[in-house]
Amino acid sequence: MMDIGIDGRIDKGAAATVGAVQNDTLRSARFRLEREAHWRQLDALVTRAEKGGAATLGYDEVRNLAAGYRQAMNSLSVARDISLDRALIAYLESLCARAYLVVYAPQESLGGLMTRLLLHGIPQAVRRSALPLFIGFLALVLGALAGYRLCSSDPSWFYTFVPPEMADQRTPDASADYLRSTIYGNERHESDGLAAFSAFLFSHNTGIAVLIFALGVFVSVPSFILTFYNGLILGAFFVMFQQRGLGYDVFAWLSIHGVTELAAISIACAGGAGLGLAVLLPGARTRREALRHQAHDAVKLAILAALMLVVAAFIEGFLRQLVQEPVWRLVIGWGMGAFWVGWLLLGGRESKASRGAVQ
Amino acid sequence: MKQPKQSDQTVKDGKRIMPFIPPEGVPISFAIASIGSRLGAQILDIIFIFIVFFILGIVAYAAGLASTGTQTLFMLLGFLLRTPYYALSELIWNGRTLGKRITGIRVINVDGRRLTPHQVTARNLMKEVEIFTPAALLFAIGSQSPWQDGLTIVWLLAVVIVPLANRRRQRIGDIIAGTLVVDNPRSVLLSDLALSATLSSQAGFEFLPEHLDVYGKYELQTLEDVLRDTTKSFKNEEIVRIVRTITRKIRYPDAVKSGQELLFLKDFYRAQREHLESLKLFGTLRENKYHEHTRTEAKKLV
Numbered sequence: 001m002m003d004i005g006i007d008g009r010i011d012k013g014a015a016a017t018v019g020a021v022q023n024d025t026l027r028s029a030r031f032r033l034e035r036e037a038h039w040r041q042l043d044a045l046v047t048r049a050e051k052g053g054a055a056t057l058g059y060d061e062v063r064n065l066a067a068g069y070r071q072a073m074n075s076l077s078v079a080r081d082i083s084l085d086r087a088l089i090a091y092l093e094s095l096c097a098r099a100y101l102v103v104y105a106p107q108e109s110l111g112g113l114m115t116r117l118l119l120h121g122i123p124q125a126v127r128r129s130a131l132p133l134f135i136g137f138l139a140l141v142l143g144a145l146a147g148y149r150l151c152s153s154d155p156s157w158f159y160t161f162v163p164p165e166m167a168d169q170r171t172p173d174a175s176a177d178y179l180r181s182t183i184y185g186n187e188r189h190e191s192d193g194l195a196a197f198s199a200f201l202f203s204h205n206t207g208i209a210v211l212i213f214a215l216g217v218f219v220s221v222p223s224f225i226l227t228f229y230n231g232l233i234l235g236a237f238f239v240m241f242q243q244r245g246l247g248y249d250v251f252a253w254l255s256i257h258g259v260t261e262l263a264a265i266s267i268a269c270a271g272g273a274g275l276g277l278a279v280l281l282p283g284a285r286t287r288r289e290a291l292r293h294q295a296h297d298a299v300k301l302a303i304l305a306a307l308m309l310v311v312a313a314f315i316e317g318f319l320r321q322l323v324q325e326p327v328w329r330l331v332i333g334w335g336m337g338a339f340w341v342g343w344l345l346l347g348g349r350e351s352k353a354s355r356g357a358v359q
Numbered sequence: 360m361k362q363p364k365q366s367d368q369t370v371k372d373g374k375r376i377m378p379f380i381p382p383e384g385v386p387i388s389f390a391i392a393s394i395g396s397r398l399g400a401q402i403l404d405i406i407f408i409f410i411v412f413f414i415l416g417i418v419a420y421a422a423g424l425a426s427t428g429t430q431t432l433f434m435l436l437g438f439l440l441r442t443p444y445y446a447l448s449e450l451i452w453n454g455r456t457l458g459k460r461i462t463g464i465r466v467i468n469v470d471g472r473r474l475t476p477h478q479v480t481a482r483n484l485m486k487e488v489e490i491f492t493p494a495a496l497l498f499a500i501g502s503q504s505p506w507q508d509g510l511t512i513v514w515l516l517a518v519v520i521v522p523l524a525n526r527r528r529q530r531i532g533d534i535i536a537g538t539l540v541v542d543n544p545r546s547v548l549l550s551d552l553a554l555s556a557t558l559s560s561q562a563g564f565e566f567l568p569e570h571l572d573v574y575g576k577y578e579l580q581t582l583e584d585v586l587r588d589t590t591k592s593f594k595n596e597e598i599v600r601i602v603r604t605i606t607r608k609i610r611y612p613d614a615v616k617s618g619q620e621l622l623f624l625k626d627f628y629r630a631q632r633e634h635l636e637s638l639k640l641f642g643t644l645r646e647n648k649y650h651e652h653t654r655t656e657a658k659k660l661v
Contacts, residue, residue, distance in 0.1 A: 026633050027640075029553045036548070043546065053452075073385045082640060084632050086580045087549040087587065093387050094546035100381045101465070101544075104473040105453040113450075113476055213484075288534075295535050299481045306442075 028083035035075055042068035043095060049102040069099040117303070123347035125300035126267075129274050132301075136270035139224045140262060143231015144238070151239035161229075161236045213268045213302050223272035230265055234258075252326035255333030257316040263340060264308035271301035308340070377527060377539065380471050389541035391528050392464040397540055401490065403458030408440050441491065445483040450476055463543045469527075470537060478536040485532030489518045552586055553629045564626040570609040571634040575645035579635060582628050598624065 025033070045065045049057055057065065076092040083089065126133065150157045212226045234254075241250035274294050282290035315336070323329055375391040448456045454466035454474050466482070468474045496503075496511040503511070522530045527539055585601065602620045605611070605627060615623045635645060 026553045026629070026636065028632075028636055029551050032551055033554070039548070043548075070383065073381075073383045076387070077385045082636060084576055084579055084636055084639070085551060085553070086583055088551070091546050091548045094544040096381075096385070097379075097387045097389060097544040098546060100387065101453060101467070104381070106450055106474050106476065106479075108450075108476060110447070110450070291535060292537060295481050296477055299477060299484060302484055303480070 028079070028085060028088075031075075031079070031082060032085070032088055035071075038068060038071060039075070039092070039095060042072055042099060046095070046098050046102050050098065054102060054105060065099070066103060069096070069103050072096050072099060117300070118347075120348035122300050122304050123344050123349075125297040126304065126344045129270060129297050129301065132270040132274035132277060133267070135224065135273040136227060136266040136268075139227035139269055140231045140234075140266045143228035144235040145231075146228075147232035147235020148239055149235075150232075151236045152243075155240070155243070158236045158240055161232045212265065213272045213298070213305070221276070223269045223276065227265060227269040230262075234262070249326055252329040252333075256319060256323065256329040257312045257333065259333045259337040260308050260315065260340065261312035263337070264305045264312060267301050267308065268305040271298040271305065274298045274301070304344075311336070374542070375526065375528070377541065379467075382471060389467065389539070389544065392540045392542050394522065394528065396462040396464050396542075397528075400456065400458035400462040400464060403461055404445070404456050407457055408444060412440060442480075442483050442487060445486060446476075446480045449474075449479045449483070454479075459540075464540055465543055466538050466540055468537065469539050474538070478538050482532035482536035482538050485530070485535060489530055489532060493518055549587060552583060552625065553632055564623055564630075566609075566611075566627065566630040568634070570611060571631055573609045573648060574631060575647040575650050576635060577647035579628070579631050582624065582631075586624060586628060595620075 042065070045057065045061055045068065049065065054062065054065075072092060073096055076089070076096050079085075079089055079092055147157075147161060151161075212223045238247070238250060238254070241247060275291060275298050278290040278294035279287055285293065315332070319332060323332060374393075376388045377391050378386055378388050380386050445456055449459075449466055452460065455464075459465055466474060466479070468478060493511065493515045496507075497515065500508055500511055518531070521534075522528050525534075527533075529539060533539060582601075585598075598620045599617075602615050602623055605624075606615060638645065
């Protein structure tokens with residue numbers, strides 16, 4: 001491997017050819033002759049890095065790549081001033097662009113990225129977005145309360161709120177025994193139905209979460225409405241079971257996965273609401289800048305929501321059928337809740353010593 | 360944020376060129392990817408995802424996970440494959456998914472820094488809203504109520520219009536993340552015409568300064584294109600016509616013998632380039648053959 005060498009621009013091979021035609025060449029042609037070998041070296045390095053990634057290059061080659069890149073940039077800048085050879089300038093421009101893309105590639109390792117996200121990024125983003133989170137949970141709680149009030153005064157509201165494919169056969173007209181069997185069902189046909197139902201719920205919930213998040217751009221209103229509506233369904237369901245005296249059982253049944261899942265939906269709503277707030281109240285920034293700034297936290301909230309939804313889906317798919325005892329369902333569900341709260345509140349805090357050092 | 364003004368953008372060969380300033384401060388440019396190649400990349404990516412999905416489905420079926428678990432599994436997979444696939448592949452391959460690699464396009468950061476994980480995630484999260492949800496709604500268009508159909512159409516229109524309506528062809532996700540989809544730059548170093556002229560020229564056409572004062576940079580580079588275009592060099596009449604025009608315009612005294620036209624053009628190119636480049640070094644750049652005219656115009660204004 002030849003060393004490019006930033007200072008000694010003319011290596012031996014090029015110097016010989018330069019000597020032969022030195023007397024009668026244009027300044028710009030001489031400029032090109034002197035440097036062409038380096039450009040070709042850089043070209044070869046960049047081509048290799050493009051094919052196999054910068055990881056395939058050795059230590060010296062990476063160093064040469066960086067030096068060659070700066071030199072090519074320098075050449076381009078000079079060539080624009082002294083040369084009218086369009087082919088040369090076009091070549092240098094594209095070479096510099098390619099080298100730029102190789103030199104300024106993302107350098108984070110995936111593992112490091114994930115660890116940083118989980119240990120610092122997400123908890124800090126959550127603690128920064130208290131107001132959007134308040135809005136998200138408020139929407140869900142208000143929805144649930146409204147659903148509860150409306151359905152306890154008039155059960156026919158249930159049919160308005162809950163889409164029929166979601167309710168399955170669990171309507172206010174079903175018998176208490178049937179409803180009990182959906183909560184504690186472990187027979188073959190029941191679990192079959194429940195698996196399909198939970199699959200539906202999962203796709204429903206991810207779809208809703210994604211929509212809630214993304215539609216938040218429109219000044220948070222769609223996010224709020226969708227979350228509120230989700231709350232309505234929840235309230236209506238709860239009332240239906242409660243009126244058959246199954247309140248405690250359905251609370252446990254919902255808790256085991258719902259604590260995680262509903263929190264995820266509220267967090268997705270918070271992400272969307274954050275975007276909406278940035279559009280609505282941009283403060284000293286322009287709206288576009290505020291949106292871009294807020295997107296940093298919002299994206300982390302969305303990742304958190306996705307993570308929680310996946311966890312909820314696993315709990316829902318496996319644990320809910322396995323664990324039949326209401327007490328254990330409550331313990332698992334709220335235990336998960338405590339875990340989330342603990343992680344999000346305590347994770348990624350700088351210790352007092354390091355903060356003092358920074359100051 | 361160093362966003363170049365949109366008026367800086369030029370159009371060359373039907374491509375939109377985006378000026379771009381890397382941290383070294385020397386402006387370079389990228390060609391903005393066409394809607395067609397982006398659509399192609401998108402379709403390819405969806406096909407790849409479906410293939411993986413399909414293979415996993417067969418594996419799950421063969422492993423006897425049929426009926427109960429499968430549905431949940433598939434929902435999970437559909438969710439896990441989409442956005443993470445795009446985000447991770449763009450992160451690992453520096454802005455290129457498999458489909459983008461095939462169609463030769465890539466994602467770059469608008470403000471000249473390296474692509475950040477946040478940008479990649481943000482632009483692909485929005486893909487869910489911009490592409491997958493409307494596509495799913497489109498398939499359901501017959502079975503919905505009229506106002507839902509209307510909503511779907513409005514949604515689709517909004518999603519399609521945004522990238523068509525802005526100059527940089529950014530979709531909503533690109534705008535939020537601050538990214539840009541461009542063509543992969545390709546570089547070919549062509550030979551130096553001035554050099555080959557020196558080596559081949561034995562006939563020795565001499566040009567006086569007044570011969571070289573006629574044309575400017577634009578004409579020189581047009582001549583460069585003519586000389587580089589190997590297919591045209593066989594059409595002799597064209598070359599002869601060009602030579603005749605040039606000799607008339609610059610009032611070249613001697614007639615160019617037939618068979619020596621190409622040599623004449625090469626020599627003229629070299630002499631003209633030398634002249635213009637030395638003028639440029641001293642601060643007078645002649646854009647084109649109207650430089651006399653613009654100078655007198657400027658004088659009049661003064």
